[in-house]
Amino acid sequence: EDKVVQSPLSLVVHEGDTVTLNCSYEVTNFRSLLWYKQEKKAPTFLFMLTSSGIEKKSGRLSSILDKKELFSILNITATQTGDSAVYLCAAPNSGGSNYKLTFGKGTLLTVNP
Amino acid sequence: DAGITQSPRHKVTETGTPVTLRCHQTENHRYMYWYRQDPGHGLRLIHYSYGVKDTDKGEVSDGYSVSRSKTEDFLLTLESATSSQTSVYFCAISPSGGYTDTQYFGPGTRLTVL
Numbered sequence: 416e417d418k419v420v421q422s423p424l425s426l427v428v429h430e431g432d433t434v435t436l437n438c439s440y441e442v443t444n445f446r447s448l449l450w451y452k453q454e455k456k457a458p459t460f461l462f463m464l465t466s467s468g469i470e471k472k473s474g475r476l477s478s479i480l481d482k483k484e485l486f487s488i489l490n491i492t493a494t495q496t497g498d499s500a501v502y503l504c505a506a507p508n509s510g511g512s513n514y515k516l517t518f519g520k521g522t523l524l525t526v527n528p
Numbered sequence: 529d530a531g532i533t534q535s536p537r538h539k540v541t542e543t544g545t546p547v548t549l550r551c552h553q554t555e556n557h558r559y560m561y562w563y564r565q566d567p568g569h570g571l572r573l574i575h576y577s578y579g580v581k582d583t584d585k586g587e588v589s590d591g592y593s594v595s596r597s598k599t600e601d602f603l604l605t606l607e608s609a610t611s612s613q614t615s616v617y618f619c620a621i622s623p624s625g626g627y628t629d630t631q632y633f634g635p636g637t638r639l640t641v642l
Contacts, residue, residue: 514626
């Protein structure tokens with residue numbers, strides 16, 4: 416059974432702190448890993464990672480994949496209250512010819528002023 | 529933002545009644561998905577479609593059926609709603625369903641079954 420496990424499940428920090436969110440996976444025919452941000456609405460796409468060791472960066476957010484150790488991290492530097500959200504990671508798994516996403520349960524990040 | 533709408537956005541219904549949720553896209557994407565999101569469980573796939581009239585089950589399909597008669601519309605039906613189906617339902621779309629494809633999510637429908 417495919418698994419995506421995120422840690423921690425929740426995290427409270429102060430504005431300006433740096434946080435690291437973790438995602439480990441066990442997925443059949445692994446090809447890519449995705450990160451989403453979910454505020455009080457639909458998940459919005461952040462990153463897709465396919466290659467080990469190559470950092471993806473968008474502003475204060477960055478992410479990297481380790482295919483040998485089967486995990487990814489999402490870093491947020493100089494956190495702001497607007498970063499408060501649930502962060503989801505997901506991996507497509509192959510069910511025959513059709514790919515489906517398996518999601519982790521998410522990390523709830525709360526950034527206090 | 530991907531052109532995905534869901535209707536209704538909120539619904540309260542009673543146990544035993546049928547309920548249909550609609551997902552509509554303007555992107556002409558081939559793949560469409562229905563998820564439910566519950567505290568402690570995250571997002572779980574109910575059903576998905578890989579083309580008109582082509583659908584398959586996800587991990588939590590019991591009690592749900594789907595139909596896709598047009599590329600742009602994917603309907604989720606709760607045949608006889610139960611309180612355990614109280615949840616937030618998200619539709620998602622993907623161009624080809626491949627492993628390098630991103631899924632884009634609709635705004636969600638909050639369903640309460642009394």
